[in-house]
Amino acid sequence: MAHLEDPRGRSAKRLMDTRLKDRPHLFLFHSEKWFAMGIVIAGLMAWEGGVRLGKISSLFFPAPSVILLTSIQLIMNGKLTTHLGITLWRVFLGFFLGGISGLILGLAMGWSRSLRMIVDPLIAAAHPVPKIAILPLIMILFGIGESSKIVVIAVATFFPMLINTVAGVRQIHPIHFEVAQNYGAGLNKILTRVIVPGSLPFVLTGARLALNMALLLAIAVELVSAQEGLGAMIWLAWQTLRTEELYVSLFVTAGLGVVFNFFLQRITLHLVPWQTEQRI
Amino acid sequence: MSLFMELSCQHIHKAFQTQNGTIIALEDVTFRTKEKEFLCIVGPSGCGKTTLLKLIAGLLKPNSGEMIFHGEVSDHRSRTALVFQEHGLFPWMTVLDNVAFGLEIRGIRKKERHELAQTFVQKVGLSSFSHNYPHELSVGMRQRVGIARAFIADAPILLMDEPFGSIDAQTKRFLQEELLRLWKDHQKLILYVTHDIEEAVILADRILVMTGHPGRIREQISIPFSRPRDLYTRKSADLTEIKWHIWKILEDEVQKGLWIPD
């Protein structure tokens, strides 16, 4: 058999190169990022100077250096790491429970029209309810301990995961199912080779939203009803007017959100190599 | 090399129920194939060509009528491989995995199926692309992957739905020759839907001309040219005459469509 070149004369190498170029570079900082960093540093320096010169109230805006020292202290005496650990545990457990149930129900609903017809109205009614509002109800059902906190976080993660998974399965082109069927694929193969990879980009978007939701709810639940965790730390710092501690816990919480999103983006790039335009 | 399989369609009826009533897609479609034939199907848009292929592939069920494969009415699985016009490849699989899909379904182990797939990828001239994803290929290259996937499946009947519909004329000629070569090597029965009448005449042993609303087979035309057919065939007076003949059938059809109210 003759070996045929592509009529357009493009080489695989070149195509690979463009593929890599299309990817956002996560580690390399672009000049825009340097610029943004510069602004942040300038802001911090102005803040520090303002406090030292007595132009800014150190009660409301303790100097960045003080905040930094406090955070080192809090890490050394184990307070920050304990609170952080507890929050992380709640976030991950809630995310895991809610995410898995949302994923499984979402795949099933995407696949089965009748299930969708039954469950859709329930979802439409329950989804818009701000999840923190159901905390008291959950506490009646699950007690005031740890489990009701986890349940609220799980409920909040469940919805974005479910909704994105259903959308992900539904947007799979019908031809892909027909191809699988034509080659004799059974339900098992259709699930693993069509439904799961076909919906994966949407599922990952759902996971990202769900993880952010889990963090939001964990902090909210801790603000209103916990003695431990970053949310509780924020609340306690506020009540005792220890503003340095307030800032430390706020920055750590914000940092958590950034780290979560960063990792999910990296995971997405690895798991979805067939998509060039990143819709993240 | 696949076993030869003969296909006979007997009085196939297919209607779709929609909110706006029933659409009769196919009415009393009857034909039988000859040995290892290259059969082209032409007809106006909406006359039921895709529906016919899907029925033969077993993706749809006829309302009545029978499809007989080599003398027996039975399940269609693994007797047909369908090549779609677009979106036929899985975007989440590399070229190699796409080509090997039929083998994967048959439970052939990864190493073996990748080796076999590699030879087929080579046959369609894409060996340096086996680890690329479909979106990294041109439209024509993707169709070659689809064709490789269909040939490797070793189904005796290949169903192709306007596979080169959206490809420029030059690339199309090249792909047609490639397809004919594969067909010769692998001894399959090919049912090839196209709206390009010249393409049908160049490729086919026989052409089914369909008319629409409802879809029926209007005429079966045997193409007398010997193979391989070359540029001179494309220029010959006979070819022009056959093309003209088909055009007349379809022209009547188009006019009927315009003049007869539903």
Ligand SMILES: Nc1ncnc2c1ncn2[C@@H]1O[C@H](COP(=O)(O)OP(=O)(O)OP(=O)(O)O)[C@@H](O)[C@H]1O
């Ligand atoms: N799933 C469906 N539901 C309802 N009607 C359908 C469906 N599929 C096809 N039809 C109808 O059946 C008829 C034949 O459709 P089909 O797709 O087979 O035409 P075609 O000959 O392939 O047309 P084209 O050349 O434009 O691809 C059309 O009138 C179409 O509206």
Ligand SMILES: [Mg+2]
């Ligand atoms: Mg069609």
